[in-house]
Amino acid sequence: MDKIRIVGGNALEGIIPISGAKNAALPLMIASLLSEERLILENVPRLADVALLQRILGNHGVNITTNGKRAGDDPFAGQTLELDARVIVDTTAPYDLVSRMRASFWVLGPLLARIGRARVSLPGGCAIGTRPVDFHLDALRALGADIEIDAGYVVASAPRGLRGGRVVFPKVSVGATHTALMAATLAEGETVLENAAREPEVTDLAECLIKMGAKIEGLDTSTLRITGVSRLRGARHSVQPDRIEAGTYAMATAMVGGDxxxxxxxxxxxxxxxxxxxxxxxxIDSSDEGIRVRGTGNGIQPVDVTTAPYPGFPTDLQAQFMALMTRAGGSSRITETIFENRFMHVQELARLGARIHLDGDTATVEGVERLTGAPVMATDLRASVSLVIAGLAAEGETLVQRVYHLDRGFEKLEEKLSRCGAVIERISN
Known part of the structure; x- marks a missing residue:
């Protein structure tokens, strides 16, 4: 199993290209199931989760072509996928595939909407909370689906097609919003989604669906109105840049200094x-080119944050921000409101010398003068990269193990950081 070795202490200087967003690319790929025509997606990141979803969609009969690179192409440029779901050969998403990536459960909505039936394994993914699928299933029931749970599988049917309806999410859920939004595009009549997620990745999906012929109103708001159509056409769409990757590298720069x-x-x-x-x-300064982050040399000030659905502070940046606060000049409080198990990185940060006290959903971080390198173990995707950030600032060598988590969400992480002066390398067994 690969490891990442980091020797800390160097400031970051240079350019880091930001890849397409994984959290946008995955639902966009799944949306290909809604149409008999080709969906062309540009700026798709090269990630383990993207490759796994290609296998899952292939199991349903989706033909996927990846455009190859040409000589002189930017090595960090995203890939282009052409997805052709003209013929769906299987409406079952098996346990051995779905259990490895939670987002693959979202195939349920498009399969049900287009084919009228689906059998999808209950999901897996990062161990950062229970994340039940009840909201997904209740939304589809509101659209007329019959749903049963049988031997670990969701068995859904709508032989006469889905019908528009009113869905009120009890709690903001990005995944359930994706599922209901895709299903509603082919449902007869109007569907209203209330308390829908407002995350940019939801808007990116909606914009692509509109290019495919969907009728959607209320983008960027918590109320989406969808008027179903009989079919969706093909389209070309570029995946938005990854805001979580950008935030991660911004926090790394804030921690070690540089430009x-x-x-x-x-x-x-x-x-x-x-x-x-x-x-x-x-x-921090923004322009058409991107976001420029510069350390001021005045130390890191402690700041309290509470994670919240968009436009609040992202839960996917909580672990990285905690790493930053370990070097702040004082005490900070970080409250996690989205996932109940998302503090598993705390004990690993403590191995580097961090002082963190947990009390329920709140972590109190006492900034320390220095961190010291040590072997650490990654527990999930965002926790993994928080350890990398901490390792960049720690004295001596840090060895991050179980980096397959990183490969799920960060493209060419070592190359991007090393180009800016970090001493970081992958060690393959």
Missing amino acids: VMLKGARADLLENALDVLRQTGVQ
């Missing part, structure tokens, strides 16, 4: 997190 241009990043997708970073003392 980094996050090329292609969009500040409008990350306003809350950038405001928080400015409060820590880092200088």
Whole structure:
């Protein structure tokens, strides 16, 4: 199993290109199931989760072509996928595939909407909370689906097609919003989704669906209105830049100092997190080129944050921000409101010398003068990269194990950081 070795102490200087967003690419790929025509997606990141979803969609009969690179192409440019779901050969998503990536459960909505039936394994993914699928199933029931749970599988049917309806989510859920939105595009009549997720990745999906012929109103709001159509056509769509990757590298720069241009990043997708970073003392400027992050040399100021659905502080940046706060000049409080098990990185940060006290859903971080390198173990995707950030600032060598988590969500992480002066390398067994 691969490891990542880091020797800390270097500031970051240079340009880090930001890849397409994994959390946008996955539902966009799944949306291909809604149409008999080709969906062309540009700026798709090269990640383990993307490759796994290609296998899952292939199991349903989707033919996927990856456009190859040409000589002289930017090695960090995203790939282009052509997805052809003209013929669906299987409406079952098996346990051995779905259990490895939670987002693959979202195939349930498109299969049900287009084919009228689906059999999808209950999901797996990162162990950061229970994340029940009740909201997904209740939304589909509101659209007329019959749903049963049988031997670990969701068995859904709508032989006469889905019908528009009113869905009120009890709690904001990005995944359930994706599922209901895709299903509603082919449902007869109007569907209203209330308390829908407002995350940029939901808007990216909606914009692609509109290009495919869907009728959707209320983008960027918590109420989406969808008027179903009889069929969707093909389209070409570019995946938005990854706001979580951009926020991660911004926090890394804030922690170790330096001057980094996050090329292609969009500040409008990350306003809350950038405001928080400015409060820590880092200088941030945005332009058409991207987001520039510069350390001021005045130390890191402690800041309290509470994670919240968009446009609040992202839960996917909580672990990275905690790493940053371990070097702040004082005490900070981080409250996690989205996932109940998302503090598993705390004990690993403590191995590097961090002082963190947990009390329920709140972590109190006492900034320390220095961190010291040590072997650490990654527990999930975002926890993994928080350990990398901490390792960049720690004295001596840090060895991050179980880096397959990183490969699920960060493209060419070692190359991007080493180009900016970090001493970081992958060690393959």
